[in-house]
Amino acid sequence: MTGEQPLIEVRGLTKRFGGLTAVDGLDFEIRPGEVLGLIGPNGAGKSTTFNVISGTYQASAGSMRLDGEEILGLPPHRIAARGIMRTFQHNMPFEGMSVAENVMVGAQTTVRSTLGRILLGTAAARAEEQAIRARADELIDFVGLSEERDAEVTSLSFGQGRLLETARALAGEPRIILFDEPAAGLTPSECDRLGVIIRGIAERGIAVLLIEHDMRFLLPLADRVIVLNFGQKIADGTPDTIRTDPAVVDAYLGEAGGVGADA
Amino acid sequence: MVALMRWVGGAAVLCVIPFLLQPYELDLYRKLLFWVALAISYNFLFGISGQMALSHFAFAGIGAYAVVILMTQAGLPLGLAVVVALALAAALALIVALAATRLEGFYLALATLAFAQLLIVVLNEGGSLTGATGGLTNYRLPPIFGFVIGGPGTAIIMIAVLLATLAILLRIDRSWFGRACRAIRDNSEAAAAMGIDVARTKTIAFTTTSVMAAAAGMVYAFFDNTVNPPVFGIDNAIMLLFMVIVGGSGSHLGAIIGAVLLKLSQDFLEPIVGHYHALGFGVIVVVAILIQPKGLIGMWDQIRARRVAARKRAAS
Ligand SMILES: Nc1ncnc2c1ncn2[C@@H]1O[C@H](COP(=O)(O)OP(=O)(O)OP(=O)(O)O)[C@@H](O)[C@H]1O
Numbered sequence A: 001m002t003g004e005q006p007l008i009e010v011r012g013l014t015k016r017f018g019g020l021t022a023v024d025g026l027d028f029e030i031r032p033g034e035v036l037g038l039i040g041p042n043g044a045g046k047s048t049t050f051n052v053i054s055g056t057y058q059a060s061a062g063s064m065r066l067d068g069e070e071i072l073g074l075p076p077h078r079i080a081a082r083g084i085m086r087t088f089q090h091n092m093p094f095e096g097m098s099v100a101e102n103v104m105v106g107a108q109t110t111v112r113s114t115l116g117r118i119l120l121g122t123a124a125a126r127a128e129e130q131a132i133r134a135r136a137d138e139l140i141d142f143v144g145l146s147e148e149r150d151a152e153v154t155s156l157s158f159g160q161g162r163l164l165e166t167a168r169a170l171a172g173e174p175r176i177i178l179f180d181e182p183a184a185g186l187t188p189s190e191c192d193r194l195g196v197i198i199r200g201i202a203e204r205g206i207a208v209l210l211i212e213h214d215m216r217f218l219l220p221l222a223d224r225v226i227v228l229n230f231g232q233k234i235a236d237g238t239p240d241t242i243r244t245d246p247a248v249v250d251a252y253l254g255e256a257g258g259v260g261a262d263a
Numbered sequence B: 001m002v003a004l005m006r007w008v009g010g011a012a013v014l015c016v017i018p019f020l021l022q023p024y025e026l027d028l029y030r031k032l033l034f035w036v037a038l039a040i041s042y043n044f045l046f047g048i049s050g051q052m053a054l055s056h057f058a059f060a061g062i063g064a065y066a067v068v069i070l071m072t073q074a075g076l077p078l079g080l081a082v083v084v085a086l087a088l089a090a091a092l093a094l095i096v097a098l099a100a101t102r103l104e105g106f107y108l109a110l111a112t113l114a115f116a117q118l119l120i121v122v123l124n125e126g127g128s129l130t131g132a133t134g135g136l137t138n139y140r141l142p143p144i145f146g147f148v149i150g151g152p153g154t155a156i157i158m159i160a161v162l163l164a165t166l167a168i169l170l171r172i173d174r175s176w177f178g179r180a181c182r183a184i185r186d187n188s189e190a191a192a193a194m195g196i197d198v199a200r201t202k203t204i205a206f207t208t209t210s211v212m213a214a215a216a217g218m219v220y221a222f223f224d225n226t227v228n229p230p231v232f233g234i235d236n237a238i239m240l241l242f243m244v245i246v247g248g249s250g251s252h253l254g255a256i257i258g259a260v261l262l263k264l265s266q267d268f269l270e271p272i273v274g275h276y277h278a279l280g281f282g283v284i285v286v287v288a289i290l291i292q293p294k295g296l297i298g299m300w301d302q303i304r305a306r307r308v309a310a311r312k313r314a315a316s
């Protein structure tokens, strides 16, 4: 699984906000089917890293290669079209739409029918619409929201909203999926389900980049973990080496009382 | 098949009505159709795409003036004048959209309001080209395929424009494009992250609906064979906004209901209370938003949901 070529290669990724360097020369790569954990104290630059990768923020410096092609600096919709989908740290559903429609929006990058064909109502356009609906239904079942399929998103619990973010991102048939603290605010049983879901995603060969504060959730899932502190990478390794890395323990001491100790 | 029959049936009913009406009623009916057509396309722009543009009525005015000017002053035959006027409206809409769709909410409203006001200035100052404050008169619809088009005829053309507008917008609303528009309305950052080209989608929605407004405006120009600036001013642009909000913004049926209700109440209230009817609308809109932000359609959905819930309870 990890012997393959990297899918995405990030080098020297840097993001400055005025005088603050939120991400400072970050290097990493992910392979297909790999779960890469991204941890670090509050304000370490984890979400900023996601925002730069996904094109929401313009990078100050660095490079990001997908299949060897430079894609850093593309606008968000183009990054998504390359197969990089994300969830948000704070749920961002489309509130005027049902759960199923929200997930169908996620399939935007898979759409092939032109507006002209839709106006003509060609068989291909109708079949594609059916296929998107079927795929959305499948994903809704996969994340366990079957009961809520036709509900308005405003009626979902917080945890269900997290699961919806996941289903929506998967609908774009990503090659890489970025999760920003997907387990935050979930009940223990929802957490367990999410763990199964993420493992399932990786088994489909999708690369997973996972920001998470909850070490008991992250460490069993991750193949590899990188640790950020003040925007810089201070460690990179397997969960076992990270757990005992003195620099990591230092960065987390006083905050969480040691990595994975209680969290 | 059933759907097609329904469309044909609906069209037939709408087309028979004009022949049963007295001249005054026919005039009301035609204008009602005009408003409904505009409300349907404006609902797509404002209610579905979330673009709070105030230029919709201005585009109706551009269509109306353009077709008349091209016919009477450029001497184009009707068919060509219609095509050129639509192309002109599309080009103008695209220019406005390229600038305006980069703005959001309040700023978009301001920019499009400025555009609408600019149009009124141009119409008022246009000299003989636009007929200045008096507008254009002394023109008429030439025979179409040998048929002389009278009052009911213009109503039927308006019905055709209305149904075409509705059919096209329903189709694209029920596709990835409609979903993309709604997604941008609800959260443009998340929409972009899902692969939606926000600026492009907004531009297409703005241009398409503005051209539809221009088409409706063209037919309107032949209702009374006169066009003048005040019709296309800001009062009516706001009225259109009210219609969509009261009916239920985002809902096609809501836009139709809102347009019929407000247009009829305007026609019946104005003779009684004069210009104070505007005050009445203000109150209606505020009350509607307070009670149910999703308008009349939202209220209806609520009642129906309650009934279903009650029936379920009774059954179990
Ligand atoms: N848009 C912005 N403008 C200015 N500063 C920002 C912006 N976004 C983030 N920052 C700053 O960049 C730093 C990194 O923030 P970031 O949100 O990436 O942290 P994080 O690691 O995700 O933290 P958390 O665990 O709290 O989510 C912080 O100091 C933050 O205040």
Ligand SMILES: [Mg+2]
Pocket (backbone or CB within 6 Å): A046, A047, A048, A089
């Ligand atoms: Mg964060």
